[in-house]
Amino acid sequence: QVQLVESGGGLVQAGGSLRLSCAASGRTFTNYIMGWFRQAPGKEREFVAAISRSGDSTYYPGPVKGRFTISRDNAKNTVYLQMNSLKPEDTAVYYCAARSGPWVGLSVTNRYDYWGQGTQVTVSS
Numbered sequence: 819q820v821q822l823v824e825s826g827g828g829l830v831q832a833g834g835s836l837r838l839s840c841a842a843s844g845r846t847f848t849n850y851i852m853g854w855f856r857q858a859p860g861k862e863r864e865f866v867a868a869i870s871r872s873g874d875s876t877y878y879p880g881p882v883k884g885r886f887t888i889s890r891d892n893a894k895n896t897v898y899l900q901m902n903s904l905k906p907e908d909t910a911v912y913y914c915a916a917r918s919g920p921w922v923g924l925s926v927t928n929r930y931d932y933w934g935q936g937t938q939v940t941v942s943s
Contacts, residue, residue, distance in 0.1 A: 820844040820916050820932040827912060827937030830904055834941070838899040840914030840934055848872070851917045852890055852897040853930060856910035856939075865925035866912070867899060877924050882908075904941045911936040 826838040840852070854866040867888035868877045876888050887900040897914055915930035923929050 820850065822914050822916060822932055822934035824912065824914050824934045824937040827939045829940045829942065832904060832906055832941055832943050834904050835900070835902045836904065836939060838901070838912055838937060840897045842895045842916065847895040848892050849918055851919070851921065851924070853915045853917065853924060854888060854899045855913045855915060855927065857913070858910040863913070863927050868924040869897065870921060875921065879925065906941045906943045909939060909941050911938050
């Protein structure tokens with residue numbers, strides 16, 4: 819089992835920044851690709867970013883590319899999501915997730931093995 823605990827969410831004005839953290843415990847952190855997802859009220863869970871086991875590869879979809887940066891510190895068993903130039907449409911609960919599979923299908927939620935409880939991010943206009 820892997821336990822994931824997110825932190826760093828909150829209320830921020832449009833154009834501001836937040837950094838989310840996700841601390842992992844349990845099995846070996848470097849065994850897992852790590853991802854961030856988000857879910858706004860009434861919407862499906864949406865892929866935000868993923869990072870490879872070593873941290874040397876990252877992947878972002880169009881809406882956040884250039885604004886969000888995923889990183890990981892394998893010595894601290896922690897993955898981060900730096901969010902800049904935030905927009906009201908970024909408002910959602912943000913989840914981190916871990917997967918033991920290959921570097922494919924990164925945006926597919928059911929390919930992730932473990933999930934955190936989520937942290938709320940609210941961007942005011």
